[in-house]
Amino acid sequence: MRAEEGFQPTPYVEGNPFTADTVLPSLLKRLVPPSVLSEVDEDLQRFGDVVLTKLRPLSARAEPARLVQYNQWGQRVDDLQTSEGWRGLKxxxxxxxxIGIFYERKYKEYSxxxxxxxxxxAVGDTQVMFCPLSMTDGCSRVLELMGTPELKRDVIPRLTSRDPNIAFTxxxxxxxxxxxxxxxxxxxxxTPIxxxxxxxxxxxxxxxFKWFSSATDSDVxxxxxxxxxxxxxxxGLSLFLIPLRRPLFRGPEESAPPALTNNIxxxxxxxxxxxxxxxxxxxxxxxxxxxxxxPLNQGVKSITPVLNITRMYSxxxxxxxxRKALTIATAYSKARTVSSGEQLLKDNPLHVSVLAKVNLLYRALTHFTFSAVALLGKVECGVASEEEELRLRMLTPAAKAFxxxxxxxxxxxCMAALGGMGYMEETGIGRLIDDGLVEKVWEGTVSVLSxxxxxxxxxxxxxxxxxxxxNGVLSxxxxxxxxxxxxxISVIRESLPLISAAYKAPVSPLATRPALFLFSHATSSLNLLEHATWSFATQSTSVEVDIEVFRRWVEEGAWGGGLATAAEELKRGLEATIERVAADSKIVYGTEDEAKDAVVELARAHL
Known part of the structure; x- marks a missing residue:
């Protein structure tokens, strides 16, 4: 039998990523005032088509970079060659x-x-282009806060430019x-010159020697x-702006010289x-x-705005x-038949229940992350209250880790929801998983962020x-x-004193990680309650779904349980004893390893 004979799978259609989304359009109605929403909504619908027709084909042509260190004469050239797709996406x-949106601030704090x-x-169809763009954003913010007038005049406009012929990353x-x-x-x-x-x-x-430098094709x-x-x-550390290549400013038609021009x-x-x-x-x-x-010797403090922004991007x-993986799995369920071709996957209750759980998580994380994004916008525009600034300090590492x-x-x-098709590279889910794993490490692991x-x-x-x-959200x-x-709501109320207790000094070393998860579960639950309250007050057509999503997230949560389960994990961490620490060490290192005694002694100082 020829490949084109016999059964032919029905191609699934993802649709416009904005209009087909189950969360974002409704969330924006709550977060953005009507005067801004009309323009934003129109542009996001347009941009959804751009993702499909322009960004996705460019992403398909993006290939790994290639480094040519020496030319045919044995001369060091360090020629970093990137693909057409990568440059086109940028x-x-x-x-x-x-980047320009955030510094033009046309919509003020809503930008x-x-x-x-x-x-x-765009994330799912742009490879990992938002890694260099996140650092470009962070660099712009640092220079906006601490740069000389000349840096603000010459470099910030390049970092935020909409003209790719002159724009920096x-x-x-x-x-x-x-x-x-x-x-x-x-x-x-x-060393000062x-x-x-x-x-x-x-x-x-x-x-x-810098061991891990992302976006090596950047300008600064x-x-x-x-x-x-x-x-x-x-x-004893300070923060520096380093041009990757010299001269830093070149004409639009001039090719970039190698990094060797600045002794890199x-x-x-x-x-x-x-x-x-x-x-x-x-x-x-x-x-x-x-x-x-x-300031000299205040580099860690000076680079903090970059970390806050890149963690938000992460x-x-x-x-x-x-969002991208769920869109594929949902679209596939509308096209794939089972039970001798008599039933679509979308009509199979067990299959839909799995997709509903992923959708529940997507909703919770979207609301959680955008609550932090909204506060970031207010802080940058100088309209945040002191309490909002303090809350953002907790939200930023928590949202990234969670x-x-x-x-x-x-x-x-989502991959498993497509069966064998999901394991094929052609669906793109495999690349999403591979690329997404870096977020567990980049800008801090869960333990570091805890x-x-x-x-x-x-x-x-x-x-x-x-x-x-x-308490304001609950009231x-x-x-x-x-x-x-x-x-x-009772479960949330019971979790709040536990969060407060977890962060009272001295903080138990085994409580820091479960404390992050309980804080994140509680905050995302409150975000969903905010949305359900808004939906109820505005008589939204989605009010019953919004109420059910809130209830399920609190009571069931994601894989690993809901808010009550997170509370129990934290209680175990708060009640941890030296004996448990010693048992952990024996499980990992055996009974004779010297590491056991070192771990126990370190814990003894905190427990």
């Missing part, structure tokens, strides 16, 4: 104003919500071999380097599990020229991967700001709805 997204809505729709170089996320062990040294004055700031030479990078003694740890050598490209089209490299810096950004990327943790589980369910929230809550008023907001729920949802 140009297309720049034309769409993916972040609008721009991140476009990102959500930026990288971020923090990770080194000794420490990974622990930048206190940074080996890279910055005497008698050199630059309008872009004090000029330094940088010498060191923000990097940490040591300006104080090694004994000062992270307090590309040691090798990383061989990663996913994100393969993104050129990530190990870099040698041998006297590279750089400009000091912000969260929205994780949610966007789920979304990254659950995204791969959801995508795997400790970051502990640092955030050590500041007076942070937990109190969250509790005040949470705003109208009596008829409170009666209908009395059980899940």
């Amino acid at each position: 140009a297309a997204l720049q034309e769409e104003g993916m 972040r919500v609008y721009g991140f809505a476009k990102i959500l729709l 930026a990288g971020q170089w923090m990770t080194e071999r000794p420490g990974g996320s622990d930048v206190s062990q940074t080996e890279t040294i910055a 005497p008698n050199i004055t630059s309008p872009y700031g004090p000029t330094y030479t940088i010498n060191g 990078a923000l990097a940490l380097a040591r300006t104080g003694p090694v004994s000062a740890g992270s307090r 050598r590309i040691h090798r490209l990383k061989n990663k599990i996913g994100t393969k089209v993104l050129p990530t490299a190990e870099l040698e810096l041998n006297g590279s020229e750089a400009y000091l950004i912000g 969260a929205i990327s994780s949610v966007g991967y789920i 979304a990254a943790h659950y995204s791969s589980i959801a995508m795997e369910e 400790l970051d929230i502990v640092r955030a809550t050590s500041k007076r008023g942070v937990v109190e700001a969250f509790l005040k907001w949470a 705003a729920c109208p009596p008829p709805l409170q009666t209908k949802l009395s059980s899940p």
